[in-house]
Amino acid sequence: MDIQAAVLREPHKPFSIEALDLEDPGPHEVRVKIAATGLCHTDLVVRDGLMPAPYPIVVGHEGAGTVAAVGAHVTKVKPGDTVVLSYLSCGTCRCCVSGQSSYCVNILPLNFSGQRPDGTTPLRDKTGARVHGMFFSQSSFATYALASERNVVPVPDAPDIAQLGPLGCGLLTGAGAVFNVLKPGPGANMVVYGVGGVGLSAIMAARSLGVTNIIAVDRHSNRLEKALELGAAHAIDASTTDVLEAVLKLTKGGADTALETTGVPAVLRTAVDGLAMPGTVGFVGVAAPGAEVKLDMPSLMFGRRIIGIVEGDAVPDILIPHLVDLYRDGRFPIDAITTTYPLDAINQAAHDSETGKVIKPLLQP
Numbered sequence: 001m002d003i004q005a006a007v008l009r010e011p012h013k014p015f016s017i018e019a020l021d022l023e024d025p026g027p028h029e030v031r032v033k034i035a036a037t038g039l040c041h042t043d044l045v046v047r048d049g050l051m052p053a054p055y056p057i058v059v060g061h062e063g064a065g066t067v068a069a070v071g072a073h074v075t076k077v078k079p080g081d082t083v084v085l086s087y088l089s090c091g092t093c094r095c096c097v098s099g100q101s102s103y104c105v106n107i108l109p110l111n112f113s114g115q116r117p118d119g120t121t122p123l124r125d126k127t128g129a130r131v132h133g134m135f136f137s138q139s140s141f142a143t144y145a146l147a148s149e150r151n152v153v154p155v156p157d158a159p160d161i162a163q164l165g166p167l168g169c170g171l172l173t174g175a176g177a178v179f180n181v182l183k184p185g186p187g188a189n190m191v192v193y194g195v196g197g198v199g200l201s202a203i204m205a206a207r208s209l210g211v212t213n214i215i216a217v218d219r220h221s222n223r224l225e226k227a228l229e230l231g232a233a234h235a236i237d238a239s240t241t242d243v244l245e246a247v248l249k250l251t252k253g254g255a256d257t258a259l260e261t262t263g264v265p266a267v268l269r270t271a272v273d274g275l276a277m278p279g280t281v282g283f284v285g286v287a288a289p290g291a292e293v294k295l296d297m298p299s300l301m302f303g304r305r306i307i308g309i310v311e312g313d314a315v316p317d318i319l320i321p322h323l324v325d326l327y328r329d330g331r332f333p334i335d336a337i338t339t340t341y342p343l344d345a346i347n348q349a350a351h352d353s354e355t356g357k358v359i360k361p362l363l364q365p
């Protein structure tokens with residue numbers, strides 16, 4: 001079928017809106033009419049050529065919408081169902097079968113190769129040339145996307161489907177890190193380093209668990225204001241303040257839990273030094289290849305833990321419906337951090353996200 005999509009023709013170039021041809025769903029595939037797709041940092045990493053990816057390619061991996069057609073063997077959803085699209089895992093490796101699908105041993109080829117496991121891609125341009133798709137098994141910067149049955153998450157009676165796409169990656173990451181890994185208990189405090197979409201979703205999740213002393217750290221004042229609005233008790237402006245000193249003061253000696261979302265080694269170091277003993281820091285920020293961090297070994301011994309977290313340690317079919325329930329309940333206000341743009345304004349949306357003007361752009365085809 002004819003679709004419109006934002007195409008990356010080559011690295012370091014802006015997105016171009018093009019008419020493409022999308023194949024019909026294969027036996028285990030689902031065609032989704034996209035209501036809106038969140039823009040995530042990983043999409044821009046591909047635009048900037050910082051990750052090996054084949055070009056031309058359609059990215060976009062926080063899609064949500066309505067099922068338009070299903071393949072012959074699909075039983076999970078039917079046309080008309082509202083769905084959120086998440087990452088794809090294989091379902092059969094040791095991580096998948098033990099409920100840790102975000103560490104699936106096949107996660108890289110399944111989400112980043114720009115093609116199906118059999119090497120085909122469902123997208124062609126109007127000259128008939130191959131365009132890579134299946135990015136996170138969706139390539140959802142488009143009017144329609146083809147997903148796998150396994151990475152569509154039904155969200156029946158979704159309150160506002162156009163707001164829900166970021167639940168598939170960024171918001172799953174922040175909220176999942178809190179619910180599945182950090183699990184702050186009664187009286188615990190939490191420091192969040194970097195309060196973009198991921199950090200703010202961690203704050204919303206911690207608030208929903210009743211955590212009262214949440215401390216937000218960032219360099220953008222509008223993000224810090226948003227963090228306070230969403231329930232952080234304190235905001236530290238890293239551009240003007242000694243962060244470690246402020247964290248130790250506001251936590252009365254160190255954080256019980258912390259989340260590092262920036263991927264900057266020096267920030268992870270601060271997060272570790274700012275921990276209580278014992279204390280746990282999770283990190284979700286993607287560091288540059290080869291990045292190393294230096295740590296104080298003697299203080300680590302006193303029960304300090306550092307844990308890397310992918311996609312919030314979450315099984316999308318379990319956590320996403322829960323987050324939708326919290327949203328419906330007013331306890332996970334996704335719409336407080338999103339800004340909607342038409343799909344053809346994607347380059348503007350990317351610019352506004354990079355300058356910190358907006359937190360989570362939503363592209364609406």
Ligand SMILES: [Zn+2]
Pocket residue numbers: 089090091092093094095096101103104105106
């Ligand atoms: Zn797997």
Ligand SMILES: [Zn+2]
Pocket residue numbers: 040041042061169170
């Ligand atoms: Zn993402």
